[in-house]
Structure formats: structure tokens, C-alpha cells
Amino acid sequence: MAKSRTPGGPSMDSEQTARSLERAALELLARDGVLKGLNLREVADHAGVNRALVYHYFGSRRDLLRAALRHNVRQRIMSVRMQDEPLGFGDRMKHALRGCIRYVSMYRLVALLVLDGDSTLRLMPDLPRTQQRLKQDQAEGALDPEIDPVALHAMMVSLSLGYPMLRTQLAKEFGLGVRELDERMLALAERLGPEKP
Numbered sequence: 001m002a003k004s005r006t007p008g009g010p011s012m013d014s015e016q017t018a019r020s021l022e023r024a025a026l027e028l029l030a031r032d033g034v035l036k037g038l039n040l041r042e043v044a045d046h047a048g049v050n051r052a053l054v055y056h057y058f059g060s061r062r063d064l065l066r067a068a069l070r071h072n073v074r075q076r077i078m079s080v081r082m083q084d085e086p087l088g089f090g091d092r093m094k095h096a097l098r099g100c101i102r103y104v105s106m107y108r109l110v111a112l113l114v115l116d117g118d119s120t121l122r123l124m125p126d127l128p129r130t131q132q133r134l135k136q137d138q139a140e141g142a143l144d145p146e147i148d149p150v151a152l153h154a155m156m157v158s159l160s161l162g163y164p165m166l167r168t169q170l171a172k173e174f175g176l177g178v179r180e181l182d183e184r185m186l187a188l189a190e191r192l193g194p195e196k197p
Contacts, residue, residue, distance in 0.1 A: 018057045020047040022068035029108045034165070038065065038112065062116055069109040089137045093189035096160060101182055104164040111165065123157055 024047035025038055038061055044051040058064040087095065100107065113121045124130065134149040143152075163170075163185065171181040 014057070017047075017049055017053055018067065019071070020049060021054055021057060021064060022071055023047070025064055025068050026072065026105045026109070029112070030105055034108050034111050034115075040064070062113070062118060065109050065113055065116075066118070066120075069106060069113065072103060072106040072109065089134075089142050090190045090192045092133075093156065093192050094186050096156070097163070097186055097189045100160045100164045101167070107161050107164045110161060123161070124153070127153075 021043060024043045028038060028043060028046055040054045040061055041051050043064065044054045054064065058067060110121065110123070130153055131149055134143065134152060137143040138145045138147065138149070167181060167185075168178055171178045174181065176184075
């Protein structure tokens, strides 16, 4: 792989440089928030690489965000992948919410891409499988058969995208610690399934 030399910094191969830029983008979003936007010059400076390399590897802010999102999503999927054992609806909700809390940086990227008008972004990459599972939950009596599975899925995605970004402000307004609110949210998610005997 080709090596690049950064001014005043060590040489890095292409993949290391790209990952370094993606990490810098995530760190700046975590530090500065979504609304400040993402300045590519600042990303390069934060990563300690030549500013031209941002354009060389990614071409644009949107492409950098997409790359960071793809990498972050892969990490998240590997970490929160469901076990082979079937989980009930409430347990799946709790498992998904826990993953969302853990990977809040991904949701910041998703918000930026949505606000930036990215038409290629998919908020529900596992749409058919999730819809099938919700219908199976209804058939097994785990969910009310009158519940609209499309609306329920949209609500679950909205919760997954919104809560990680809003949790600090919500906790502050409730007068709670963030971890306490997280635990209460996780307990509620688990209770969304049918009552256990």
C-alpha cells in the first residue's frame, strides 16, 4: 500500500490515514456537536495529516461522513449482533437501545447526513427481516395483532436515532444523571414485550 508523509508527522499507509481522518471527524462531532458542522480543514488538523489528503481520500465532507458512518456501523453491528437464541420483542428493544447508547457517534453522523440531504442513506438496512420478525411477534401473541408493524418499526427507528442524541438534555431537564435515565429507558424497553409468567 502507498505510504504518505504528513508534515511534521509519521508516515502512514492509505488505510491508516483514512481511518485517522474518520476518527478525527467522529471526535470533532462528539466535541462540537452536530450543528457546528464539520470543517474539513479542522478534521485534517485534528488527525495530524496534510489537508489535501482529506480531498484525496474522500473528495467531500459528505463522502468523509459516509465513510465514517460505514466504519462505525460495521463496528456497531459486530458489537450488538443478536445471539443465535431467539429474543422476545422487549429483549430485542433493550438490546437495540443499549447499542444505540453505546454508539452515539453513529447517530450524530446519520443526523448530519440527513440534514445534508443525502438521498443514499438507509435508516433501516434490515427492513425486510425486522418487518418479518414483528409480524412473527404478532402471530406468536408477543405483540397485539392490531399494532401496525410499519408504524411500530418507524417508532423504533425514531427512538433509536433520537434518544442517543437527546439523552443528555433529557436527563438534565428531568434532574437525573444520564446513566440513571439510560437504565430507566432500558428497563422500559424490556417491559415492552408481553408480561412474563
